Amino acid sequence: MSDRRTAESTLAINTEIVLPNDTNTLGNLMGGKLLHWMDVIAAISAHRLCKRVCVTASVNNVSFNQPIKLGDIVTLRSKVSRSFSSSMEIFIDVFVEDRSTSEKIKVNEAIYTFVAVDQLGNPIRVPEVYPETEEEKSRFEGALRRRQLSLILAGKMKPSDATELKALFEN
Numbered sequence: 001m002s003d004r005r006t007a008e009s010t011l012a013i014n015t016e017i018v019l020p021n022d023t024n025t026l027g028n029l030m031g032g033k034l035l036h037w038m039d040v041i042a043a044i045s046a047h048r049l050c051k052r053v054c055v056t057a058s059v060n061n062v063s064f065n066q067p068i069k070l071g072d073i074v075t076l077r078s079k080v081s082r083s084f085s086s087s088m089e090i091f092i093d094v095f096v097e098d099r100s101t102s103e104k105i106k107v108n109e110a111i112y113t114f115v116a117v118d119q120l121g122n123p124i125r126v127p128e129v130y131p132e133t134e135e136e137k138s139r140f141e142g143a144l145r146r147r148q149l150s151l152i153l154a155g156k157m158k159p160s161d162a163t164e165l166k167a168l169f170e171n
Contacts, residue, residue, distance in 0.1 A: 003128055004128045004129070004130055005049055005127050005129055006129070006130060006131075006132055007079050007129050007130070007131050007133075008079070010046075010048045010049045010090075010129065011045070011048075011077065011078070011079050012041045012044040012076075012077070012078045013075065014037065014075070014076045015075045017072070017073050018068055018072045018073075019070075020070060027070045028067040028070075029068035029070075029072070031064060034074075034094065034108065035059070035062065035110075037074070037076055038062075038076060038110050039056055039059075039112065041077075042056070042078050042110075043056070043114065045078040045079055045090050046088055048080075049083060049116075052116045052117070052118075054116050055115055056114055058113045059111075060089070060112065060113055060146060061109075061110060061111040062108070065106075065107055065108055065109075066108075068096055074094060074095070075094075075095045075104055076092055076094050076095075077092070077095070078092040079091055079136070081111075081131075081139035082139070082140045082147075083126045083127065083128055086117075086124055086125060086126055087113055087114065087116075087123075087126070087147075088113070088116075088129070089111060089113055089143045089147065090111070090112045090113070091109065091111055092109060092110045093106055093108075093109050094109060111146065113147075144164045145164045145165055148162040148163075148165050149162070152165075
């Protein structure tokens, strides 16, 4: 297995239509349904990176910026933004297709963390991801700060050890 992969090689795309069973009483897509779709597509990107079983470790950020309506065509795009020793950060962008122009409008996004595991469920090493586009580079650079913040909030890292976060305030 190669030690490095492009972020583009982890791209996963899925398109769904919002059906009546997917909506709340206001006719909007239920948040839990969107979280499910995002979890599935993020798992595909994680698998494409390491070709191993990957499990959801955390949902780090979800932004429900605008409602998704009954009948909307929804496209989800995910890519691994950065990998660490056994974990990887995955960005998911959610778009709704304008029915008259077919333009895709970004309405939501999320960041998930997955961990690659062996047959016994123990974490295993994952390949390095390297970014190519400006968006990939920006997300790659921010990933370590987001990881440190998540570890601090989970009580797994002391704030004094968060070198990337400290650097934000020192410069």
